[in-house]
Each structure stands twice: as C-alpha cells, then as structure tokens.
Amino acid sequence: MVTLEPEKKLYMKKLTKKLTACAGLSLYAEQPGGTVGITGHLCGDKLCFVCNSQRSRVTRRKYRSWFEANPVLFEVTGSNGRSKVVTAFQYHKNYEGAHYQPVKYEVMHFTLTVPHTAENGYRGKQIYFDEFTRCMTELRRLKFWTDNVLGGEYGYETERKYAGVHIHVHGLMFVVAGLQNRNRLHRELLMNWNRLTVDSDNCRSVFSETDIAGIRKGNKLITEDDVNEMNPKGATIINLETIYTKNKETGLKERVKDFSDKGFMRGVMEAIKYHFEPSFFDKKENQFDLQMVADLKPLLHGKALYKKFGCLVGETALNINENIQVEYSDAVEDFDPGTGEILERDFYTVNPALMYADKDNITWSRAAVASRRQIKARTTSEAVSVLAGMIREACRGGLFRTETQKLDHA
DSSP, X not given: OOOOOHHHHHHHHHHHHHHHHTTSSEEEEEETTXXXXXXXXOOOOTTOHHHHHHHHHHXXXXXXXXXXXXXXXXXXXXXXXXXXXXXXXXXXXXXXXXOEEEXXXXXXXXXXXXOOBTTTBBTTBSSOXXXXXXXXXXXXXXXXXXXXXXXXXXXXXXXXXXXXXXXXEEEEEEEEOOTTXXXXXXXXXXXXXHHHTOOTTOOOOSOOHXXXXXXXXXXXXXXXXXXXXXXXXXXXXXXXXXXXXXXXXTOOEEOOSOTTOHHHHHHHHHHHGGGGSXXXXXXXXXXEOHHHHHHHHHHHTTOOOEEEEETTTTOGGGOOOSOGGGOOOTTOOOBOTTTOOBOOOEEEEEOGGGEEEOSSXXXXXXXXXXXXXXXXXXXXXXXXXXXXXXXXXXXXXXXXXXXXXXXXXX
C-alpha cells in the first residue's frame, strides 16, 4: 500500500493521467510495400517504457548521423585570440572560412557515484541530487578536465539499493586521442573525484585492504602513494572505459578508426541506454517501486537529468526532445529512391491497441479499419504536424481521460 501525502498525490495523479493516455493515438502510412508505423501521441514522461523506447530509437539515429558527420573536431581561433574546439556544424555556422586544425578524438564511457549510506545519505541528504550536481560542475572546471575532455554528455540514474537512494551518472566523454590516455585519465579522474566528493559525515576513516584492492584494480598507474593521498571520506569507485571496435579476423579490441563501424555504434548505444531506463524499476520483481516514485517525483520535477557539455553544447542535432511525439521513425521514406517523386500512400490515425504487429509486419484489424481516421497529407512531416494539432485539440477537449479519482482513496 502506497501512502500519498497531498503534494505527492498531485504528482501521482498527473503521472497516472500521462501514462494512461500515452500512445492512445498513433500515425500509420499505408503504401504499396505495406503498412508503416510512424509515431504517436506520447506522454514524454521519463518513467514511460513506450516513450523511452522511442527516445532510444530516435537518439540512436541522431548519434549515428552525428558521428558520421564528425570524424574529427575543429580547433579554431576566435576573435578574442582564444582557441576553441567545435563540431562541424558549429564551424560552418560560426567560423566558416576561418583557419582550423583537425583534432582527432576518442570516445569513452564513464560512470561516477558518491559515498552514501541508508542512514545518512550523502552530506546529510537522503536525496542528494543537488549535491551531486555541484560536484559535477566543479569537476568540469578543473584543469585536467578542460585540457583533455573536449565534450560529451551524461545523464543521472536513480535507484533504491541496500545503501538507500543510489544516484549516479553515466556518460560519454570525447577526449584528445593519445596512447595510454585511458589509464592516465582514469587516475586523474579518480583522484580529483575523490577530493571533490568528501563527506565529513562519512563514517569511514581509513581504507580497508578490500578498499585498496578495489582502488588499484584495473589501472596499473595508480600507486601506493596515490592511495595514501586519497581521502577515505570521498568516492573511491569510478569507471572509465574506451569504446573500442573488434577486429573481425582476430577478435581483438582495436582503437576506433571509423565512427560508422557497427561495433563502435553498439558501444555508444550501450553507454547511452542508461538514459532511457525508467528510474525506480525493479527488474527482478518486474515492477516499479511506487513508494519511491511518489517520494522522489516532486523532488526531481524540473531538474535537468540529462546534460551535454563542451563541444556538444548547442549541438541541436543531438537534443533529446521531451516532446518526442514530433519525432518519427527513421525507416519512413517520403520519396521514391529511383524517381525522386513523392511516394503514393495514405496516412491514418488509430489506436495502436487495435493493430496487429510483429517485428516484420503491421496489419489492420477490422476494428482498426472501422475506427481509423485518414489524414490529408503528402509527406510524413505534414502528417506529423496534423497529428500534433489533433493531439493539442484532444488534450484541450479532455479526450485523453483517466480514472484518476481512484487515487483520491489511496
């Protein structure tokens, strides 16, 4: 039984309404090759499996295109005389014609956490999102970071574990390419993150042998002197791994030579997938921790749980749009590849629950044919715009209703 206080009840009502209405109206294209699903009315909530699946699909397409367009970054000198590393898009937008130096980079996946306990949380807070964010801001201002990290992105993940609420970061960083840079950067990141995350209330005053073994594991550059320099009251567990490709002939890992390589993209998506896993979901029990959802939803409302930094700031092509109902499948084609003419097809909206679908085909049930509504449009973007207008009207008219009054008795 979940106990809801008035403020929490309000947030849970809104959440229930959004999740109940999600995907209740979807857009399909009927064409000679069959039926294609395009997009639907999605709620956009971070706890929604349907929306997270769509975000993951759209983001995969965005990053695949972005890496293909950015095999190197551009170091340019601005009017103030300072050099800056930018992407191809930013160069052509703001520095077209200016002299530049190509910068080769590598992509690494990093994970960061802070020391916390079930009794005291972190720095006296059970929900320590703001404290974690301040540590991240300080980290990105340090010289070792600005000298080596060109840009990247990260997102916060929140779980409940044996040690209480567990907040941590998963992200990608683009670093200047170089030999042995993983071990060197791992050491510097660990030492600085340990210093930044010291919690004076942490009960650990000395490192155990197990702690020391964990600190030195996986990085031969970490010395006994480094361990002695670290503070037992700070974080000692981080992860930093270069995203490699695999040689098909030898099966050995290799540094990335081509960002369009499928193996590399799988590695990128493996790192990014953490941004699209609903928080507070117990995979073993296959259910949400509803009490935790109710406790944390008001506290995390409006917080920026995903951020881009460095050269990716302003890179609009990589934005994760919360209003994902305006995004659509990259499998949809508007033009005949042979003739260049607009494809002949009809667009319809219908409740997807009435459709038959498997991994290869989408077919119409009798109920779907009877209730579908045709949209007059020539291209996918036109059809999506019409759908967005229909959704706005439906929301204003109260079409997407839910029995939220049941929560009044929770």
